[in-house]
Amino acid sequence: MRNRAKFGVGIGVIVVSLAFLAWLGYGESKTYYHTIAEYQSLQGSARSHRMRLSGTVAPGTIKHLPGRVEFVLEEQGKSLPVTYTGSDPLPDTFVDKSQALVEGRPSNYGKFVAEHVQAKCASKYEAAPGGDRPAPAATTQTSTM
Amino acid sequence: MDVFGSFSLLLAFVCAVYAFVGGIVAIKTRHPLLIKSSRHAGMATCVLIFIGAFCVEYLFFTDNFSMAYVVSHSNRDLSTFYKVAALWAGQEGSLLFWSTLLSIYVLSVLIAYRNKNGELMPYVGVVLAGVQIFFLTLNNFVENPFKTLATVNASGVLEPFTRMDGNGLNPLLQYPEMVIHPPNLYSGYTGFTIPFAFALAALLARYPGEKWIHLTRKWTMIAWCFQSLGILLGAHWAYAVLGWGGYWGWDPVENASLLPWLSGTAFLHSVMMQEKRGMMKVWNVWLVFSTFLLCILGTFLTRSGVVSSVHAFANSQIGPWFVGFMLLTIAVCLFAYIKNHDYLKSENQLDSFISRESSFLFNNLLFLVACIAVLSGTLFPVFSEWFTNNRISVGAPFFNKVMIPIALALLFLTGVGPLLAWRQTSVESLKRNFGWPLIVGIVTGTAAFFLGYRDATAMLCLSLCGFVLWTIVMEFYRGAKVIAARTGMSMMMAAHELSMRNTRRYGGYVVHFGMVLIFVGLAGSAFNSDVQKAMNIGDSMKLGPYTLILQSGDTKAEKNYTAQRMIVEVLRDKKQIMMLYPEKRQFQGNEQAAGTMVAIYSTLREDLYVVYAGMDPEANVPVIHAFLNPLVKWIWLGGVWVVMGTLLALMPNRRATLVLAGAAQPAVSPAAQALNPSATLREGND
Numbered sequence: 001m002r003n004r005a006k007f008g009v010g011i012g013v014i015v016v017s018l019a020f021l022a023w024l025g026y027g028e029s030k031t032y033y034h035t036i037a038e039y040q041s042l043q044g045s046a047r048s049h050r051m052r053l054s055g056t057v058a059p060g061t062i063k064h065l066p067g068r069v070e071f072v073l074e075e076q077g078k079s080l081p082v083t084y085t086g087s088d089p090l091p092d093t094f095v096d097k098s099q100a101l102v103e104g105r106p107s108n109y110g111k112f113v114a115e116h117v118q119a120k121c122a123s124k125y126e127a128a129p130g131g132d133r134p135a136p137a138a139t140t141q142t143s144t145m
Numbered sequence: 146m147d148v149f150g151s152f153s154l155l156l157a158f159v160c161a162v163y164a165f166v167g168g169i170v171a172i173k174t175r176h177p178l179l180i181k182s183s184r185h186a187g188m189a190t191c192v193l194i195f196i197g198a199f200c201v202e203y204l205f206f207t208d209n210f211s212m213a214y215v216v217s218h219s220n221r222d223l224s225t226f227y228k229v230a231a232l233w234a235g236q237e238g239s240l241l242f243w244s245t246l247l248s249i250y251v252l253s254v255l256i257a258y259r260n261k262n263g264e265l266m267p268y269v270g271v272v273l274a275g276v277q278i279f280f281l282t283l284n285n286f287v288e289n290p291f292k293t294l295a296t297v298n299a300s301g302v303l304e305p306f307t308r309m310d311g312n313g314l315n316p317l318l319q320y321p322e323m324v325i326h327p328p329n330l331y332s333g334y335t336g337f338t339i340p341f342a343f344a345l346a347a348l349l350a351r352y353p354g355e356k357w358i359h360l361t362r363k364w365t366m367i368a369w370c371f372q373s374l375g376i377l378l379g380a381h382w383a384y385a386v387l388g389w390g391g392y393w394g395w396d397p398v399e400n401a402s403l404l405p406w407l408s409g410t411a412f413l414h415s416v417m418m419q420e421k422r423g424m425m426k427v428w429n430v431w432l433v434f435s436t437f438l439l440c441i442l443g444t445f446l447t448r449s450g451v452v453s454s455v456h457a458f459a460n461s462q463i464g465p466w467f468v469g470f471m472l473l474t475i476a477v478c479l480f481a482y483i484k485n486h487d488y489l490k491s492e493n494q495l496d497s498f499i500s501r502e503s504s505f506l507f508n509n510l511l512f513l514v515a516c517i518a519v520l521s522g523t524l525f526p527v528f529s530e531w532f533t534n535n536r537i538s539v540g541a542p543f544f545n546k547v548m549i550p551i552a553l554a555l556l557f558l559t560g561v562g563p564l565l566a567w568r569q570t571s572v573e574s575l576k577r578n579f580g581w582p583l584i585v586g587i588v589t590g591t592a593a594f595f596l597g598y599r600d601a602t603a604m605l606c607l608s609l610c611g612f613v614l615w616t617i618v619m620e621f622y623r624g625a626k627v628i629a630a631r632t633g634m635s636m637m638m639a640a641h642e643l644s645m646r647n648t649r650r651y652g653g654y655v656v657h658f659g660m661v662l663i664f665v666g667l668a669g670s671a672f673n674s675d676v677q678k679a680m681n682i683g684d685s686m687k688l689g690p691y692t693l694i695l696q697s698g699d700t701k702a703e704k705n706y707t708a709q710r711m712i713v714e715v716l717r718d719k720k721q722i723m724m725l726y727p728e729k730r731q732f733q734g735n736e737q738a739a740g741t742m743v744a745i746y747s748t749l750r751e752d753l754y755v756v757y758a759g760m761d762p763e764a765n766v767p768v769i770h771a772f773l774n775p776l777v778k779w780i781w782l783g784g785v786w787v788v789m790g791t792l793l794a795l796m797p798n799r800r801a802t803l804v805l806a807g808a809a810q811p812a813v814s815p816a817a818q819a820l821n822p823s824a825t826l827r828e829g830n831d
Contacts, residue, residue, distance in 0.1 A: 003496070003497070011510055014554075015514065017550075018550065018551065025539065025542045025544070028543070029539050031537065031538045032535055033538065064761065090759075092739040092740060092741055093739075
C-alpha cells in the first residue's frame with residue numbers, strides 16, 4: 001500500500017509541524033491566572049511568568065500619567081498597585097469599582113505592569129438595580145409560575 | 146401577558162416531551178396515527194415557543210417594568226429598534242431566542258417533509274424534540290424570562306412590585322449590528338441541529354444510501370451562511386464599537402463561533418466525497434455530530450462565562466446543564482455509531498496522492514487541526530486548571546502561529562482542489578490547469594512587494610489570492626466559452642447561464658472568490674499602524690498619507706444618551722477630504738455606562754479609524770487615537786460575495802434548453818454509469 005504510506009507521511013508532517021508551531025505559540029503567550037492573594041505569595045521563577053489578575057478597581061485610584069495609567073486593584077481585602085503601559089485606550093467600562101482583568105508581568109519595584117486591561121461592569125445590566133428608588137433585591141424575584 | 150407567555154412555554158415543554166416519547170413509541174410500534182400525532186406535537190411545540198417569545202417582546206414594547214427581564218434590559222427611552230433586540234440582550238432571553246430560532250427550522254422541516262421520507266422522519270422528529278426538550282427545560286425551569294419583581298411589604302408578605310423605569314440596554318449592544326449579529330449567529334448555531342438530527346436519525350434507522358446527505362445539504366448551507374454572516378457581523382461590530390482598532394482578538398466567544406464554522410465547512414466539502422465516491426461516511430457522520438456539539442459548546446461558552454472573556458457577561462446556573470446535555474449527546478451518538486457502524490462502510494479507496502479525493506482529505510485534515518487548535522486554545526484555562534491546578538491561558542500568538550499556516554494552506558487548496566480530477570490527475574492536466582494561475586500568483590506577490598506590502602506572510606497570502614482568483618476566473622471562462630460558442634450568447638450571459646445550470650458548483654466558486662477577498666483583507670493586518678496624541682483645538686498629527694486636525698468638540702443630547710463629539714478634519718496631500726466625528730456616549734441614568742463611536746474613513750486601500758479616547762486628565766485636552774488599517778474593507782466585501790455564492794448554490798439548477806440537451810450530456814452514457822455506480826462517479830453536480 002504505497003498510497004497509504006504516502007498519505008500517512010503527508011498527514012504526519014502536517015500534524016507534527018502544526019503541533020510544533022502550537023508549542024512555540026504556547027510558550028510565547030501562556031499566561032497564568034492568579035488571584036491577588038496568590039500573586040503576593042508567589043516565589044522565584046513563578047513571579048516572572050506572564051499572568052492575568054482580576055480585581056475591583058479601588059475608587060479614586062485611577063491616575064492618568066504621561067505614557068501610563070496607574071490604579072489599584074482590590075480583591076478579598078488584598079490590594080495590588082498596577083501600571084498600565086499599553087497603547088490601546090482603556091475600555092469605557094474601566095471606571096471606579098469596575099471588575100478589571102489585567103494582563104502583564106510583575107516589575108522589580110513592586111508594581112504590576114499591565115499590557116492589557118479588560119473591564120466589565122456590564123454585569124450590572126444583568127441583575128443589580130440602579131437608581132435611587134427602593135431597590136428590590138435580586139433574591140426577592142419570584143417566578144410567576 | 147407574562148402568565149400567558151409563561152404558560153405557553155410550559156405547554157411547549159409538555160408537547161416536546163410528548164413528541165419525543167410518542168415518537169419513540171411510534172417507531173417501535175409503527176402505528177401511523179401515533180407517528181402523525183407526535184409530528185403534530187412537534188409542530189405545536191414550535192408554535193407555542195413562538196408565542197412565548199412574542200410575549201417577551203410584547204412586555205418590552207409595553208414597558209412592563211414589573212418584569213425582571215424587562216427592567217434589566219430596557220428603559221422607556223430605548224428606541225423601538227433596540228427593544229426588539231433586548232430580547233437577546235440577557236441570559237434568559239438569549240436562551241428563549243435559541244429555542245425560537247430552532248423552532249423555525251424544526252417547523253420548516255416537519256412541514257416540508259410531512260409526506261416524504263416516511264421511514265426517516267419519525268427518527269428526525271424524536272432527535273429534534275430531544276434538543277427542544279433540553280432548551281425548554283432551561284427556558285422553563287432554569288432561566289425563565291417571565292420572572293416578576295416582588296418586594297416584601299410591612300407585614301412581611303411578598304407582593305408584586307413595579308419599577309418606574311428600567312436599567313436600560315447595555316450601551317455596547319446599542320449599535321445596529323448588535324440587532325442583526327446575534328440572530329445571524331444563532332441561526333447558524335441552531336441551524337446545524339437539522340443536519341445533526343438527520344445524520345443521527347439515518348444512523349439509528351439504518352436509512353439506506355446517501356439520502357440524508359442530499360436532504361440536509363441545503364439546511365447545512367443555510368446554517369453555514371448564517372454562521373459566516375454572524376461571524377463577520379460580529380467582527381465588524383467589534384471593529385466599529387470596541388475601539389481597539391481590530392476586528393478579531395481570539396476572544397473565547399469569537400472562537401466559540403468559529404469552531405462550528407470550521408467543522409461545518411469541513412463537512413460541506415467532505416459530503417462531496419460521500420456523494421461522488423461513497424467514501425468518508427464515518428467521518429461525515431462524526432463531523433455533523435461534532436458540529437452540533439460545537440454549536441452547543443459555543444452557546445455554552447457565550448452564556449456561561451466559563452472562560453474569562455469580555456463577552457461573557459453572565460455567570461449563571463446553566464453550566465452543569467450544558468455539560469450534562471453535551472455528555473448525553475456524545476453518549477447517544479456513540480451508542481448509535483457502535484450499534485450501526487457497519488452501515489457506514491466505505492465503498493471506495495483512495496486511488497492517488499494527486500486527486501480530488503486527496504485534496505478533500507487534506508482540506509478536512511486542516512479544518513480538523515484548526516478546530517482542535519482553536520478548541521484547545523480556548524479551553525486551555527479550563528483544562529490546565531483540571532490537570533495542574535494552575536489556570537493558564539494562551540493568547541493571540543498561539544492562535545496566529547497555528548492558524549495562519551493552516552489558513553494559507555486552505556487557501557492554496559481552494560485554488561487547487563476544484564481543478565484536480567477525481568481519482569487521478571495527470572501531469573499534463575496539472576500544467577494546463579495551473580500554469581497561468583501560478584504566473585498570476587507570482588505576479589501578484591511581486592506587485593504587492595513593489596506597492597509596499599513587504600511582509601513575507603502577507604506577500605505569500607496575496608500571491609495565493611492571485612493564484613486562486615485566476616483558477617476561478619479560468620473555470621468560469623472555460624465553461625462560458627463552450628456555452629457562448631454553442632448558443633451565440635455574449636460571454637457575460639454565457640457565464641450567467643453556466644452558473645444557473647450548475648448552481649452548486651459555480652456558487653461554490655463564488656464563495657471561494659469571497660474567501661479570496663477576505664484573505665486579501667486579512668493580509669492587510671500585517672501593515673496596521675497607529676498613533677495617539679493629546680490634542681488641543683487646532684493641533685494636528687500625521688498618520689501615513691493623512692493629516693488629522695482637531696477642529697473643535699461639541700456635546701449633543703440624544704433621547705437615550707449624551708454624546709461628546711470631536712470634529713476632526715482629514716487632509717490628504719494638503720487637500721481636505723473628510724470630516725470625522727468620533728464620539729463618546731454617556732448613557733442616561735447610569736454614570737458608568739459609556740460607549741465609543743469610532744469614526745472610520747474607509748477606502749479599498751485602507752481604513753482611517755479614529756477614536757476619541759477620552760480627556761487627558763493632566764492637560765485636560767482630548768486624546769485622539771488614530772489607526773491606519775490597510776485593506777480591511779475587502780473583508781466585508783468578501784462577506785457579501787460569500788453570502789451571494791451560498792444563495793446561488795441554494796438555487797435549483799436550470800436545465801439546459803432542449804436544443805442543447807444532446808450536446809450537454811457527458812461523454813459516458815447515463816446507462817453505462819448506472820450499471821457501475823461505484824466504479825465511476827455518481828450522478829449529480831459538484
